[in-house]
Amino acid sequence: MEDKIGRNDPCPCGSGKKYKKCCLISLQSKETQQHIFPKFRFEPGSYGDIGSFAPSISCLKQTEPDVWDYHFVLVKSQVTFHEEGDASYAAEKDLELAFNHKKQVGSDYIVAEYLKAEGYLSVSDFNIVKS
Numbered sequence: 001m002e003d004k005i006g007r008n009d010p011c012p013c014g015s016g017k018k019y020k021k022c023c024l025i026s027l028q029s030k031e032t033q034q035h036i037f038p039k040f041r042f043e044p045g046s047y048g049d050i051g052s053f054a055p056s057i058s059c060l061k062q063t064e065p066d067v068w069d070y071h072f073v074l075v076k077s078q079v080t081f082h083e084e085g086d087a088s089y090a091a092e093k094d095l096e097l098a099f100n101h102k103k104q105v106g107s108d109y110i111v112a113e114y115l116k117a118e119g120y121l122s123v124s125d126f127n128i129v130k131s
Helices: 023-034 084-105 108-117
Strands: 040-049 052-064 067-075 121-123
Touching: 040 067, 040 084, 052 084, 084 108
Parallel strands: none
Antiparallel strands: 040 052, 052 067, 067 121
16 A cells, blocks of 8 residues: 655655645646646638639647647638639738737637638538648
């Protein structure tokens, strides 16, 4: 049977302090830092195929340190470009403008409202091809 260290017991590191005032604090701090999820990031891109690309914005959710999974994808389907890079550039500019509105208003909600007003819609059943 293992001996449990009590909060008021001497710290096993040998500092002479109580466990709660020594190593327990740093252990709790590390646990808190490891469980700060989810975080989100947005990436502009394009959605479509040869000759018909629409601006798109991917929202990625951090599921583990250094691991990002697709959370949702928005597409501005009423606007298409012949070149993939042009669609990505348009999405980048729209995303930049949406976050500029956020700076003015101070709300995450305004980003979603701005992109919705610009014609971005959520898509489902999309395929992400990883190269």
